[in-house]
Amino acid sequence: MDPSRVVLFKSLSKTLSPALGIGWIVAPPRWTQQLHRADQVDAQPSALDQLAFAELLESGAYDRHLRSCRQRYRLRRDTLVQALAKQLPDAPVSGVAAGLHLILRLPTAVDTRAVVTAAAARSLRVADLATYHATDDHADHGLVLGYGNLADSAVIEAVRHLRDAVEECG
Incomplete structure (x- = not known):
């Protein structure tokens, strides 16, 4: 990525809490003044929240938190993928490497x-993949499964419920 042409936007909404309202922009130096002029947001995060986050950064606690989250979500995802393969063997999974969602392709x-x-x-809350399309002329047939808010201990039972729902509708 070319640092002279790429802008990076980040926030703490998914890694800590959206209630903090803390985010940042990394932009090429030539855009800094224009971005400062455009930053007319009325509601700024509290100084205390910003200082607390700065301490998390400086102490390395934020990095430790992110590593812990990555490991926890990776284990949860792996458990989910294995359970789906066992309970719904005719429904392939894709999108495993990105985010906290995956796609379960159902038989037509x-x-x-x-x-x-x-x-x-x-x-059990799942989403029809078709709702992610702007038009009805799509070839995708499946579900979007989020696992970010699913307790580790609930993964196997959730997949059993999903299998039962698929069998009921197939």
């Missing part, structure tokens, strides 16, 4: 909208 005979409803009846 399965009504994904019905699966979303059946999963919700089992207190």
Whole structure:
């Protein structure tokens, strides 16, 4: 990435809390003045929150927190992928390497909208992949599964509920 042409936007909303309202921009020096002029946000994060985050950075605690999160989410993702392979072997998984979501491709005979409803009846929230498309002329058939807010101990049971919902609708 060319540092003379690339702007990096980051925030703490997913790694600590969106309530903090702390974010930052890394931009080429030639854009700094213009960005400062454009920064007319009325609601600024509190000075105390900013100082607390600065201490987390300087002490290395934020880096330790991120490493811990990465490890925890990686283990959760791996458990989820293994459970899906076992419980729904005809439904391949993709998007595993990015973010806290993955895509479960369902057989075309399965009504994904019905699966979303059946999963919700089992207190399981999943999204129809079709809702992520701007048009109806798409070839994707599946579900988007988020695992960021799923407790580690609930992964296996959640996959069993999802399997039951898929079987009910297939």
